[in-house]
Amino acid sequence: MLSFITRRTLLAIPVLLGIMIVVFLLMRAIPGDPCTSMLGERATPEACVEFNEANGLNDPIYVQLGIYMKNVLTFNLGESVRFSRPVTQLLIERLPLTTELAMSALFIAVAGGVPLGIIAARKHNTLIDSGTMAMANIGVSMPVFWLGLMLAYFFAVVLRDTPFALPPGGRLSAGVFPVPYYEAWGWNLTEGTFWARFNEYIANHYIFDTFITAQWAIFWDLIRHMILPAIALATIPLAIIARITRSSLLEAMNKDYVRTARAKGAPERRVVTRHALRNSLLPVVTIIGLQMGLLLGGAVLTETVFKLAGVGTALFDAIIGRDYAVVQGFTVIIAAGYVIVNLLVDLSYGYLDPRIRVK
């Protein structure tokens, strides 16, 4: 098992390096010189000489690449022109919301997709099966931004003044601020230290923070704001997971060991849950990992629709505002996160299916 983990981890390293190189080269491929695009109107010739010198733009390109990689590995992602603060600080503020959104969506997708797939497979070739799969086909084809807008319209306008009304955007109701756990618990943090910033990052996961500090009113407010974006983002992964669960379970039901289990007299329920389902969930785990890419990409669209200040909207603003340090830093971090999640899925796959380890 240890050699399997080592091998898979080592395989991910060239991909991570490749991602850094690709993003670096893409940023270099931007037409015009970096000084004018970075400084904008402030780009006088004198300012440019200084800028180029300060940013090492006069060095050979491989030296620049080396410096850039060293900076990324030490979480020094440069300064945002548009938000006028370090990119790392921006990540501390923005990333938690996106993580919470993606996790909520993933939860909905798994909690909805797996049971739906099981039901469809158990009722194979019935109306329930074809109905579920028709819904899944529509779900896979859903433009998330459209679904988001329609959900917002339905729950905020059509259902207004009913108990089912939900807010159409934002992370929290106006004027509500959660107290960070370190303040609630009276911790003494020295500002600017790594420990303080780490805690700030953790506390910015508002749902988590309000949960552990029992700020229930704010917690429910957060959840109410999270429901619609999470549903919109979860739709495509949910449909994909339902389809994979169904076909994988159908395949397992035809296996010899299921026949054996039936032959020895195991009750049908036990045959399905213990014998077929456990084996059929392996491909589902892989698919769940791959969905992270959809979730992270879809987060840009969902956050835009629901006016959430997450990584997606920051990245989008940065692209529009030509804030290249942010584009570069955020892309690398998101892509690295995606690679690492898939690495973890690969590893869990090896754990769940011993045959993979020895290959």
Added chain:
Amino acid sequence: MGTKKTVEILEANLQDANLTEKPTSQWALTIRRFRGRKSGMIGLSIVVFLILIAIFAPIISPYEPNEVLIGKEDVGPREKPCVHILGCDPDQPQHILGTDANVRDEYTRIVFGARVSLTLGFFTVTLALIVGTTFGAIAGYVGGAFDNVTMRVMDVILGFPSLLLALVIVSVLGPGLQNALIAIAVVSIPAYARVTRAQVLSIKETDFVSASLALGASGRQIILRRVLPNALTPLVVLATLGVATAILEAAGLSFLGLGAQPPLAEWGTMLATERNNVFTSPHLVFFPGLMIMITVLGFNLMGDGLRDALDPSLNK
């Protein structure tokens, strides 16, 4: 004399056998299997319907897509749909899907939008298919360092969430329909390259390729004449499903304002320009989005149907 007679009888028998049992070709079998799949046929019908809409757009739409109706008719901006047979006041001009913010007929724009989306999906996939297949075929056939480098580059592209990479590429190239097309093509290249390479690797080992090699065929001839035709099946399926993904991602980029630019009647852009008015004029968001969904659904269903029809092992 006796031997000749036997041969004649045998030949006659063979001809009879051929006449009575004409072998069914691979394509005829595929079509038969495809027609047996209800969802695949629904998908095909949707696609054909949309292609017809795109071709006959000027005939079936009452206005020009960018025709502003101010001063020509008694309508205002963002007017609700008005259908006479559904009880709309006959004195009012009929706009079955209403009008948009610039007082243009929404129905006309939706109809013309089919042209943009279908063309875009088609060209994106063609571009990705050509580049991906070429690299995949050469990598699989040549092997060695070229194979290694190409496939590692593909791994890196796959390492990005696809919409994210497309976003960054568009930000480098600049917003616009053409650049969105290129960006989406680039992110979908690895899928085609990988599938082609896998096919080439297995076909390379077959006897008929060895035979061609023995007859003195060049590497190029073998790839084009022997390998690619046999690798076509999964590529057709992938390309059909690829059109769906391309249309969905292009709509996403347009929604963010990085794809098609106004005033082009593109569904994603139309939806994006009205997204802040969804609470007052939901129809301007609803219909373009519905069209995107139906189009993507059509290609998805067709692709699934094709996959089942082309892969007999899946037929249960």
